[in-house]
Amino acid sequence: MFRVNERVVFREIDDRIVLINLDSGYYYSLNEVGCFIFNQILKNKGIDDILDEIEGHFEVSQGRAREDLEEFMGTLEKEQIIRAAG
Amino acid sequence: MDTKRLRFQTIIPLQKYSLILKSDSEKIIEAVSCWVDADIAGRHSADALSPRVPVEVDLYSGLPPAGVEMPSSPAPTAVFEDVKFYLDSDYTALTFDDKSFVNVDLKKGIARGFVCKEHLEAPWTISHRIFYVPVLEMMRAKGVCYIHAGCVCRGNQSILLSGGSGHGKSTLTYALARSRFSYLSDDAVFVENGPAGIEIFSFPEKIKLDTNSRSFFPEFDEFEKSRGKMEIPLKSTRISDVVVRGEPYAVIFCGIGHGKESKLAGLPRSETLLRLIGQSVSIASKKSIERNLDMLMALSEASRSYELKVGNTFEGVPELIESALFAQPRTGGERPGS
Numbered sequence: 001m002f003r004v005n006e007r008v009v010f011r012e013i014d015d016r017i018v019l020i021n022l023d024s025g026y027y028y029s030l031n032e033v034g035c036f037i038f039n040q041i042l043k044n045k046g047i048d049d050i051l052d053e054i055e056g057h058f059e060v061s062q063g064r065a066r067e068d069l070e071e072f073m074g075t076l077e078k079e080q081i082i083r084a085a086g
Numbered sequence: 087m088d089t090k091r092l093r094f095q096t097i098i099p100l101q102k103y104s105l106i107l108k109s110d111s112e113k114i115i116e117a118v119s120c121w122v123d124a125d126i127a128g129r130h131s132a133d134a135l136s137p138r139v140p141v142e143v144d145l146y147s148g149l150p151p152a153g154v155e156m157p158s159s160p161a162p163t164a165v166f167e168d169v170k171f172y173l174d175s176d177y178t179a180l181t182f183d184d185k186s187f188v189n190v191d192l193k194k195g196i197a198r199g200f201v202c203k204e205h206l207e208a209p210w211t212i213s214h215r216i217f218y219v220p221v222l223e224m225m226r227a228k229g230v231c232y233i234h235a236g237c238v239c240r241g242n243q244s245i246l247l248s249g250g251s252g253h254g255k256s257t258l259t260y261a262l263a264r265s266r267f268s269y270l271s272d273d274a275v276f277v278e279n280g281p282a283g284i285e286i287f288s289f290p291e292k293i294k295l296d297t298n299s300r301s302f303f304p305e306f307d308e309f310e311k312s313r314g315k316m317e318i319p320l321k322s323t324r325i326s327d328v329v330v331r332g333e334p335y336a337v338i339f340c341g342i343g344h345g346k347e348s349k350l351a352g353l354p355r356s357e358t359l360l361r362l363i364g365q366s367v368s369i370a371s372k373k374s375i376e377r378n379l380d381m382l383m384a385l386s387e388a389s390r391s392y393e394l395k396v397g398n399t400f401e402g403v404p405e406l407i408e409s410a411l412f413a414q415p416r417t418g419g420e421r422p423g424s
Contacts, residue, residue, distance in 0.1 A: 009375050011380070013355055029357075029360050
């Protein structure tokens with residue numbers, strides 16, 4: 001499971017999420033799919049649960065979905081937007 | 087200690103945004119006075135100020151009074167270039183190049199700090215760092231958000247003209263204000279979400295145009311080309327109508343196009359919000375940034391948004407904008423609430 005870094009501020013507008021990392025000063029925009037995944041993280045879902053949700057909402061193979069999800073989560077972690085929950 | 091008082095401008099419509107600057111140094115007063123574009127010497131007596139002055143900045147170059155000390159915390163919360171931030175929800179401390187510092191009480195709206203000898207010789211550092219950062223932070227804490235943008239109005243309807251430095255904001259602002267729109271600001275506006283809704287206000291006394299901007303307009307042919315960026319009094323321009331406030335109506339992000347023709351295209355609200363963040367939000371406490379973000383969201387939602395790519399001349403641009411924004415009010419750009 002992952003948690004959103006408490007030093008990140010975010011707002012949803014239309015089908016996007018805009019995030020600001022208060023420590024780095026960097027800000028980000030998530031597209032529709034990124035927004036969907038981020039909302040699953042907010043619901044405290046783990047990778048496998050998020051994968052199930054993705055497969056239920058988007059037409060994508062399981063292998064491709066896992067690959068893309070892991071890459072996306074890796075980016076969020078690298079940018080310190082999310083952290084692995086202990 | 088020499089005490090000076092100033093407001094941002096004389097024609098501020100809402101006196102509650104008054105500002106007091108106290109300093110023991112004429113250099114500090116001068117540096118700040120350049121930035122706020124106010125001739126403070128003798129211009130405002132204490133009686134002229136509103137009793138509801140919310141923002142006070144005391145900057146000392148000599149010995150600061152007891153309680154005004156360099157932050158002692160070992161690690162800053164955030165660092166931006168030469169500024170270190172020690173952030174809390176109600177209290178912020180800033181150090182500049184580890185030499186000057188300001189302690190900001192956001193609840194009281196009072197900032198007190200020390201300016202070192204080296205910074206005393208650097209007016210830009212005094213105005214844009216030591217003074218500007220705490221003032222904007224205090225204004226944010228009071229629900230007033232700053233945006234780096236020009237602004238013109240049609241009646242009460244404001245058109246924010248945003249974009250990075252060098253993207254043609256001031257030139258576009260002037261091109262619009264000299265022909266079909268009222269002038270509100272060339273560089274900075276403040277936004278407040280009050281009981282009557284979102285209000286955009288600024289202090290339109292002068293307009294800053296550089297040599298290149300002036301070259302588009304024949305009325306500036308007589309101005310010295312070597313002088314670079316100049317503050318031009320409005321009476322020396324073709325601006326005939328000035329306003330001090332407006333309601334949100336449209337946001338236009340301007341840039342230099344590659345073609346001959348200028349082009350205006352609609353922008354999604356999420357893109358508008360993202361671009362406004364770049365022109366408004368700076369490092370601050372979480373509470374303050376959330377407040378800033380909510381204001382920008384409300385502004386994005388209340389405005390139709392466009393991107394303008396200016397061709398090789400500003401001729402025809404006011405007509406293009408007027409036509410897209412007002413002549414066909416249901417066809418151009420992103421609609422509020424869409």
